[in-house]
Amino acid sequence: xxxxxxxxxxxxxxxxxxxxxxxxxxxxxxxxxxxxxxxxxxxxxxxxxxxxxxxxxxxxxxxxxxxxxxxxxxxxxxxxxxxxxxxxxxxxxxxxxxxxxxxxxxxxxxxxxxxxxxxxxxxxxxxxxxxxxxxxxxxxxxxxxxxxxxxxxxxxxxxxxxxxxxxxxxxxxxxxxxxxxxxxxxxxxxxxxxxxxxxxxxxxxxxxxxxxxxxxxxxxxxxxxxxxxxxxxxxxxxxxxxxxxxxxxxxxxxxxxxxxxxxxxxxxxxxxxxxxxxxxxxxxxxxxxxxxxxxxxxxxxxxxxxxxxxxxxxxxxxxxxxxxxxxxxxxxxxxxxxxxxxxxxxxxxxxxxxxxxxxxxxxxxxxxxxxxxxxxxxxxxxxxxxxxxxxxxxxxxxxxxxxxxxxxxxxxxxxxxxxxxxxxxxxxxxxxxxxxxxxxxxxxxxxxxxxxxxxxxxxxxxxxxxxxxxxxxxxxxxxxxxxxxxxxxxxxxxxxxxxxxxxxxxxxxxxxxxxxxxxxxxxx
Numbered sequence: 132x133x134x135x136x137x138x139x140x141x142x143x144x145x146x147x148x149x150x151x152x153x154x155x156x157x158x159x160x161x162x163x164x165x166x167x168x169x170x171x172x173x174x175x176x177x178x179x180x181x182x183x184x185x186x187x188x189x190x191x192x193x194x195x196x197x198x199x200x201x202x203x204x205x206x207x208x209x210x211x212x213x214x215x216x217x218x219x220x221x222x223x224x225x226x227x228x229x230x231x232x233x234x235x236x237x238x239x240x241x242x243x244x245x246x247x248x249x250x251x252x253x254x255x256x257x258x259x260x261x262x263x264x265x266x267x268x269x270x271x272x273x274x275x276x277x278x279x280x281x282x283x284x285x286x287x288x289x290x291x292x293x294x295x296x297x298x299x300x301x302x303x304x305x306x307x308x309x310x311x312x313x314x315x316x317x318x319x320x321x322x323x324x325x326x327x328x329x330x331x332x333x334x335x336x337x338x339x340x341x342x343x344x345x346x347x348x349x350x351x352x353x354x355x356x357x358x359x360x361x362x363x364x365x366x367x368x369x370x371x372x373x374x375x376x377x378x379x380x381x382x383x384x385x386x387x388x389x390x391x392x393x394x395x396x397x398x399x400x401x402x403x404x405x406x407x408x409x410x411x412x413x414x415x416x417x418x419x420x421x422x423x424x425x426x427x428x429x430x431x432x433x434x435x436x437x438x439x440x441x442x443x444x445x446x447x448x449x450x451x452x453x454x455x456x457x458x459x460x461x462x463x464x465x466x467x468x469x470x471x472x473x474x475x476x477x478x479x480x481x482x483x484x485x486x487x488x489x490x491x492x493x494x495x496x497x498x499x500x501x502x503x504x505x506x507x508x509x510x511x512x513x514x515x516x517x518x519x520x521x522x523x524x525x526x527x528x529x530x531x532x533x534x535x536x537x538x539x540x541x542x543x544x545x546x547x548x549x550x551x552x553x554x555x556x557x558x559x560x561x562x563x564x565x566x567x568x569x570x571x572x573x574x575x576x577x578x579x580x581x582x583x584x585x586x587x588x589x590x591x592x593x594x595x596x597x598x599x600x601x602x603x604x605x606x607x608x609x610x611x612x613x614x615x616x617x618x619x620x621x622x623x624x625x626x627x628x629x630x631x632x633x634x635x636x637x638x639x640x641x642x643x644x645x646x647x648x649x650x651x652x653x654x655x
Contacts, residue, residue: 217598217617217625217653218257220296220385222632225304225315228267228280236267236280241287248291250638255650258294258384260629261285262394264315265301265367272320273356273363276370285375289382296512296629299371301364301389302344317342324355333399334419335450336443339407341399341417343392347486348422364388365493372497380507385597385627387512387559388494390487396547397516398483400532401450411520411574412451413460414532416443418479430478439471443479447532454575460526467526467538480536480543487513488550495554502555510557510595510626515547517562517601520570522577537584544584548592557595557626560585563616564600564609582616589624598628605642610649617653628653 229239238244248259261284268276288295305314316322325331325342331349332340349360358366368388375383390396400414408414418427424442431440446465448457458465459472466472494511501507521529525539537543551558565578578601589596598617604610617625636642 215618218627219650219653220258220260220629221251221256222260222629224633252291252293254647255654259288260296262298262300266315266317269318278374295383296385297383298387299389300394302392330420333417335415336419341402346420348420368497379501379509383509385510385512395514395516396487397533408450413528415450416532418443454521454524454528460528476536480534483534484546484550491554491556512557512559513551514559519562519578519581520574520576522580523575545588548588548594552592552594557597559597561599561601563598563613564604595624595626600631605645607645
């Protein structure tokens with residue numbers, strides 16, 4: 132192993148084939164405050180004290196937009212001829228939803244929400260991203276769907292002239308929602324099954340389970356009142372389409388299908404909020420529920436190495452280990468390049484890709500009747516995790532534990548992109564606001580390298596990319612980085628951007644005066 136100029140490392144490896152849930156009070160603005168902002172939106176100058184300044188183009192009698200000198204030096208996309216129109220969606224706050232005294236779902240503070248949505252529309256926002264929670268719609272019992280909350284919300288958004296990015300969310304956010312007041316669990320009847328069988332959830336090497344998402348080991352097992360997990364997802368999608376097909380194309384433009392924790396295609400290798408993991412730990416493999424272990428034993432037997440099926444790697448460190456000094460993630464005989472290492476990583480990542488392949492095939496089949504008509508066409512979307520730390524290593528351990536077999540020797544995102552291309556699905560990736568310099572060099576991070584890799588495979592497999600920010604950013608530098616990534620000369624496949632997410636901060640004057648010009652620049 133040797134250091135190379137870009138701060139990473141070069142390797143000597145050879146590439147081989149082979150609830151209950153509670154809801155926090157909605158933190159939106161009071162109506163008088165929003166009305167003041169609404170009156171001032173049209174007065175915010177895009178060309179004065181804003182995100183960019185106007186200057187003559189030396190090439191033609193048009194104008195280009197430029198940042199300050201430091202930001203300008205980082206970009207090659209200033210000319211308007213290189214600008215792609217990228218519509219901006221803003222994701223709703225999770226704590227919009229609640230329940231009335233009878234237990235029916237409701238939208239809290241709907242008047243304040245309405246005024247906030249009007250402000251976003253006036254600012255040039257194209258649409259709203261809404262998480263449609265399995266744990267709300269099918270909360271109490273199997274196949275008992277209550278769409279009333281979303282019917283009311285979608286009608287409101289439609290009346291305001293906004294479009295919809297719908298995120299079908301088969302996960303829980305109980306560990307990721309701040310303060311725990313916007314929690315949405317899995318359906319209560321799923322949790323009841325989980326109380327008697329913890330193996331319906333992913334487990335780590337110490338037996339700790341994660342009830343954010345069902346393990347892919349139960350995809351084909353009829354453990355859920357006679358249905359498999361895949362059948363539960365498919366029935367939910369069928370019910371959604373039947374309820375809201377009149378919105379397709381004219382209001383609902385994008386549908387993201389949840390594939391794992393946080394809706395992303397990955398294992399919960401870096402559990403947030405329960406004290407097990409903290410950044411920039413490499414995480415742990417999540418294959419120790421009995422159903423995945425049974426699958427591993429079968430795969431090992433088929434390989435002619437039954438001893439490989441007894442357990443996952445025993446020398447792969449712990450959640451908060453760093454890459455150096457962890458034998459499995461080094462180039463030794465017991466590492467990721469060994470025959471066993473390759474076998475395990477191919478199985479671990481392959482099961483994840485197969486999980487997504489089956490779900491997206493079902494989703495594409497449900498949606499295909501709407502794809503022949505331009506007026507009803509919607510974009511099918513799949514999210515992946517932005518695992519950008521430990522990227523400047525040979526083994527990329529944080530990605531390996533998350534299920535992406537991506538190393539300095541192997542492109543782990545190309546198989547994902549190939550699978551998405553079969554279903555005509557777009558790839559949704561985060562980190563568009565980030566630069567390599569945002570984190571300590573000791574963390575070996577490269578969000579820019581990760582995005583460049585995603586950009587390359589999306590171009591190769593001819594799939595569209597949808598972007599999202601990983602961290603909340605309202606400063607000019609962060610917003611400019613988003614714009615630069617969306618409108619990069621090689622980013623012709625970036626079709627939209629989702630700003631994560633709406634809250635009271637977005638409407639503060641110091642943030643609003645940056646956000647509005649950013650939206651206008653992206654959308655025009």
